[in-house]
Amino acid sequence: KAGVTQTPRYLIKTRGQQVTLSCSPISGHRSVSWYQQTPGQGLQFLFEYFSETQRNKGNFPGRFSGRQFSNSRSEMNVSTLELGDSALYLCASSLGGSVEQYFGPGTRLTVT
Amino acid sequence: SQQGEEDPQALSIQEGENATMNCSYKTSINNLQWYRQNSGRGLVHLILIRSNEREKHSGRLRVTLDTSKKSSSLLITASRAADTASYFCATATGGSYIPTFGRGTSLIVHP
Numbered sequence: 001k002a003g004v005t006q007t008p009r010y011l012i013k014t015r016g017q018q019v020t021l022s023c024s025p026i027s028g029h030r031s032v033s034w035y036q037q038t039p040g041q042g043l044q045f046l047f048e049y050f051s052e053t054q055r056n057k058g059n060f061p062g063r064f065s066g067r068q069f070s071n072s073r074s075e076m077n078v079s080t081l082e083l084g085d086s087a088l089y090l091c092a093s094s095l096g097g098s099v100e101q102y103f104g105p106g107t108r109l110t111v112t
Numbered sequence: 113s114q115q116g117e118e119d120p121q122a123l124s125i126q127e128g129e130n131a132t133m134n135c136s137y138k139t140s141i142n143n144l145q146w147y148r149q150n151s152g153r154g155l156v157h158l159i160l161i162r163s164n165e166r167e168k169h170s171g172r173l174r175v176t177l178d179t180s181k182k183s184s185s186l187l188i189t190a191s192r193a194a195d196t197a198s199y200f201c202a203t204a205t206g207g208s209y210i211p212t213f214g215r216g217t218s219l220i221v222h223p
Binding site (some may be wrong): 004031033042043045048056057077087090092100101102103105106108 | 144145152153154155156157160181186200204208210211212214215216218
């Protein structure tokens with residue numbers, strides 16, 4: 001099976017812009033979670049989608065949003081980018097209800 | 113705040129030696145997982161241990177869990193240069209299956 005894929009792998013944006021990141025889960029996986037990883041805060045949970053519905057949400061401002069499509073692919077959007085949003089954004093998929101998650105390679109976002 | 117905290121933060125060893133890293137957590141858990149992350153890449157799941165288990169093995173990996181001490185350890189035996197990575201513990205608590213990650217142990221294995 002193909003693994004979790006994320007596009008783009010690298011992105012440079014300017015403060016105030018918005019960005020959309022994409023994640024394609026492993027075939028058959030219906031749960032997709034997003035994480036932000038920074039040197040200062042470590043890995044932090046953003047949100048989880050299951051069958052096109054947000055099932056869990058972390059403690060991030062409303063500028064961070066996401067959605068999931070009927071084929072389980074997911075996107076996350078960050079509006080009005082801030083310098084502090086520079087991070088590695090990781091997507092993980094699972095069967096849904098399964099604890100074990102499979103991570104993609106991440107999207108490295110740099111905000112200047 | 114982080115639920116799990118790994119110790120040490122960094123570990124440097126020679127190839128062939130064993131590497132032990134520890135994870136302590138604050139509240140009762142449903143399960144604990146260990147993940148590996150190669151520099152700037154995605155995480156790879158290593159082992160899941162449930163709260164009613166005490167020890168699990170997977171190849172050169174051995175994980176122990178002591179719920180009375182709220183701690184877990186990951187042992188990598190006969191380490192290889194390819195084991196160089198960051199290792200994270202992740203815990204799920206209460207009714208949630210969403211894992212909370214620690215800050216990780218950075219392991220360097222010198223050839």
